[in-house]
Amino acid sequence: MKAAILAVILSCSAHSRAATPAPAKESPAPHELEAVQKQAAGKLELGAAKKESLPREILWVRDSVEYAKACVQAFRWGGQAVEKASRRQKGDWAVVLDVDETVLSNLQYQIELGGKPYDPQSWDAWVRRKEGVPIPGAREFLDRVRSLEGGHVVFITDRRSSQEEATIENLGALGLFKDGDLLLGKIDKADTKEARRRCVEQGKRGQNPRCQARSPMPIIALFGDSFRDFEEKYEAQAYAARSDEDARWGGRFFVIPNPLYGQWERGYK
Numbered sequence: 001m002k003a004a005i006l007a008v009i010l011s012c013s014a015h016s017r018a019a020t021p022a023p024a025k026e027s028p029a030p031h032e033l034e035a036v037q038k039q040a041a042g043k044l045e046l047g048a049a050k051k052e053s054l055p056r057e058i059l060w061v062r063d064s065v066e067y068a069k070a071c072v073q074a075f076r077w078g079g080q081a082v083e084k085a086s087r088r089q090k091g092d093w094a095v096v097l098d099v100d101e102t103v104l105s106n107l108q109y110q111i112e113l114g115g116k117p118y119d120p121q122s123w124d125a126w127v128r129r130k131e132g133v134p135i136p137g138a139r140e141f142l143d144r145v146r147s148l149e150g151g152h153v154v155f156i157t158d159r160r161s162s163q164e165e166a167t168i169e170n171l172g173a174l175g176l177f178k179d180g181d182l183l184l185g186k187i188d189k190a191d192t193k194e195a196r197r198r199c200v201e202q203g204k205r206g207q208n209p210r211c212q213a214r215s216p217m218p219i220i221a222l223f224g225d226s227f228r229d230f231e232e233k234y235e236a237q238a239y240a241a242r243s244d245e246d247a248r249w250g251g252r253f254f255v256i257p258n259p260l261y262g263q264w265e266r267g268y269k
């Protein structure tokens with residue numbers, strides 16, 4: 001009986017397939033559907049570079065795979081170097097990172113500037129919006145540093161010290177700033193990144209009250225998008241540093257690409 005019913009079902013099914021015209025294209029899979037919906041709503045970003053009039057550097061950062069992977073590459077390679085160097089350390093040590101365009105992307109601010117020059121008022125308003133997003137690979141790298149024996153994360157940024165709270169909130173919400181991390185904003189002109197690197201290295205042995213709750217920490221790696229995230233050099237000295245021979249680049253210094261802005265625009269003045 002069961003066999004007979006099955007035969008009838010199969011026969012009907014075969015008949016219906018033969019008699020019905022070829023079915024319409026199957027419904028898109030959920031991810032395809034999402035792409036179709038985005039496209040219909042004008043929100044699909046793939047291929048957007050062709051249609052938009054944004055500057056090429058903004059499109060490269062926003063849309064290219066190469067930008068994202070260059071960042072990931074620097075952080076992964078840096079992570080390996082840090083892990084290796086950490087084995088030679090006894091006690092606490094630090095990795096120092098810049099914030100803007102190193103761990104936190106402000107691409108939206110650049111888009112909103114619309115080609116107008118940077119100005120402190122619009123920048124401050126942006127900082128207080130706390131809408132920066134992570135640079136690819138940064139979060140994994142920072143977690144790797146914190147997981148290593150003696151490892152500490154220190155951010156040295158030229159955001160003003162009055163912007164530290166908003167910056168930490170923005171970073172914290174993204175999992176980029178965690179308990180035990182230190183962030184040093186800029187107090188005044190004399191408070192160069194070099195001065196703050198010394199503050200970290202000297203810790204409680206130094207004179208700077210901002211680092212006196214900390215042990216002295218050798219800095220075993222630096223990450224930044226700007227030359228002065230690594231060394232305080234100007235003009236001719238900075239140009240001279242373009243030589244390929246300095247082994248610290250890719251060994252202790254790791255650059256995150258930033259084609260949007262930088263000292264290079266003004267000749268490293």
Ligand SMILES: [Mg+2]
Nearest residue numbers: 098100101225
């Ligand atoms: Mg920067």
